[in-house]
Amino acid sequence: MIFEIKLLLFSRFVLFLLKEIIATDMKQVRLLNTNTDASRPSEYIGDYHIHIIVRNGSMTFSDRRQIHTAGRSDFVIWQMSNMIEDVSYSDDFEADFLLVSSDFLGLYNPEMIWAVKGYIFIKMNPVFPLDDKALECLSGDFLQFRQRLDNEDALFHDDVIGRVLQIFLFDIWDVYSTSIRNMQTDDNSARIFIHFLSLTQKYSLTNRDVAFYASELCITPKYLSQISQIVSNQPASTWIEYYAAFEIVRLLNDQSITLTDIADRMRFSSNSHFTRYCKRVTGMTPKEYREKR
Numbered sequence: 001m002i003f004e005i006k007l008l009l010f011s012r013f014v015l016f017l018l019k020e021i022i023a024t025d026m027k028q029v030r031l032l033n034t035n036t037d038a039s040r041p042s043e044y045i046g047d048y049h050i051h052i053i054v055r056n057g058s059m060t061f062s063d064r065r066q067i068h069t070a071g072r073s074d075f076v077i078w079q080m081s082n083m084i085e086d087v088s089y090s091d092d093f094e095a096d097f098l099l100v101s102s103d104f105l106g107l108y109n110p111e112m113i114w115a116v117k118g119y120i121f122i123k124m125n126p127v128f129p130l131d132d133k134a135l136e137c138l139s140g141d142f143l144q145f146r147q148r149l150d151n152e153d154a155l156f157h158d159d160v161i162g163r164v165l166q167i168f169l170f171d172i173w174d175v176y177s178t179s180i181r182n183m184q185t186d187d188n189s190a191r192i193f194i195h196f197l198s199l200t201q202k203y204s205l206t207n208r209d210v211a212f213y214a215s216e217l218c219i220t221p222k223y224l225s226q227i228s229q230i231v232s233n234q235p236a237s238t239w240i241e242y243y244a245a246f247e248i249v250r251l252l253n254d255q256s257i258t259l260t261d262i263a264d265r266m267r268f269s270s271n272s273h274f275t276r277y278c279k280r281v282t283g284m285t286p287k288e289y290r291e292k293r
Contacts, residue, residue, distance in 0.1 A: 028104040029161050031145045034095050041097045042087040045078065048099035052076040053130075053138060057093035062086040063126060070127045073135050075175075077122045096142055100165065108162035114173045114180075116197060116232060116239075120190055121180045134175045141168040192217060193231040196224065197239065204243035206267045208277075210236050245281040252289050259286045 030048075032039050041050050042061075052059075058071040064083045070076045078084045080102055109115055130138065144164050154160060173180070199213050207213070213236065214221040221236075228236040244266075251262045263274035278286050 028101040028158075029145070029149065029165065030099040031142060031149055032097055032099070034093060034097070040087075040089065041076075041078070041095065042084070044099050045084050045087075046080065048101055049080055049105060050076075050078040051098040051100070052078075053096045053135070053142065055094040055096065057090040059087065059089045059093055059095075061088070068127045073130050075128045075130050075134075075138060077126055077128075079119070079122060079126075082123065082126065096139075098142060098145060098168075104162070104165070108165050110166040110169060111173075115169075117180050117194070118173050118176060120194060120231065121176060124190065125179070128176065128179075130175070137171050137175065138168075141171055144168075189227045189230055192219070192224075192227050196228065196236065200240050200243040204240060205247045205265065208240050208244050210240065213240070241281045244277075248278055248282060248286075249289070252286060255290070262286070 034040055041052050044050055052070070052075070054070050054072055054074045054076065056072055058069060059076070060067060060069045061078075062068070062085050064085070067086075068076075141164070145161070145168070148154075148157075148160050148164055151157065195217060196213055199216050203212070203216075210221045210224060214224040217224060219227075225236045228234060228239065232239070247266065248262070251257055251265065257265075259274070260271060263271050266274065268274035268277065275285050275287075278284070278289070282289060284292065
C-alpha cells in the first residue's frame with residue numbers, strides 16, 4: 001500500500017506528465033507467484049509497495065519495531081516507507097504478491113481520507129489475517145490484475161490497470177475498516193495524529209487554523225505540525241486544507257446553495273476571502289468550479 005503520502009493537489013499538467021512517464025514502462029504494476037515465477041517478495045523491497053497473500057507455509061520479517069510472522073491466508077503489506085529486513089521463508093512457503101510503484105499509486109490513489117488512515121494502520125499492522133470472505137474478495141482482485149496485466153496490447157491498458165488498482169484499494173480499506181476505526185497504538189505521535197484527523201473531519205467546515213486543533217489536542221501548534229510532518233510527511237495545515245476542500249466541493253456540488261451561503265456556512269469573513277481560499281485549495285474559484293460542472 002500502499003501509500004506514500006503525496007502532495008494533495010496536482011495540476012492537470014503534472015498529472016498528464018506523470019501518466020506519460022508511467023506509460024513508458026508498464027512494469028509499474030506486476031503480479032507474481034513465488035512458485036510459478038521463481039521469485040520472492042523480498043527481492044523487490046525498496047522498489048515497490050508489496051502486497052502479499054500467503055497461500056501456504058509462513059514467513060517472518062522485521063520492520064525494526066518488532067518481528068512479524070505471516071501464515072496461510074494472511075495478507076501482508078510492505079509500504080516503501082517501511083524498513084523491512086531479516087526476511088525468512090519456510091520451505092513450503094507460497095504466495096501471490098502484487099507490486100505497485102509509488103508513482104503509479106500516486107496517480108491512481110482514489111481517496112485520500114481513507115488512504116491516510118490506512119497508511120498509518122498498515123505501518124503499525126503490516127500483517128492482517130483474512131477471513132474467508134475477505135480472502136475471496138482480495139483473491140478476486142488479484143485475478144483481475146492477472147487477466148488485465150496479461151492483455152498488454154489493450155488500447156487503454158494503463159488506465160484499466162489503474163481502475164483495477166482503485167477497486168483493490170477500496171476493497172482493502174473495506175476489509176480493514178473495523179480495525180481502523182478501533183485503531184489503538186502505543187505510538188503517541190500516531191495516536192495524536194489519528195485524533196487530529198478525526199477533528200479535522202469534524203470541524204474543517206468552520207475551523208481552518210492549526211491553533212484551533214492544537215488547542216483541542218492540548219498541545220502547541222508547533223508540536224502538532226511536527227507530529228504531522230513525522231507521521232505523514234505533510235504539515236498539519238495541508239490536512240486541514242484537504243478536509244476543508246472536501247467540504248467546499250461537497251457544498252459547491254449542491255446547486256441550491258448560493259456561493260454567499262457557502263461562504264457564510266464556512267465562516268469566511270467575505271466572499272473574496274472564500275474565493276481566494278477556494279482557488280488555493282481546489283485550483284479553481286467557486287464560480288469556475290460550478291461552470292466546469
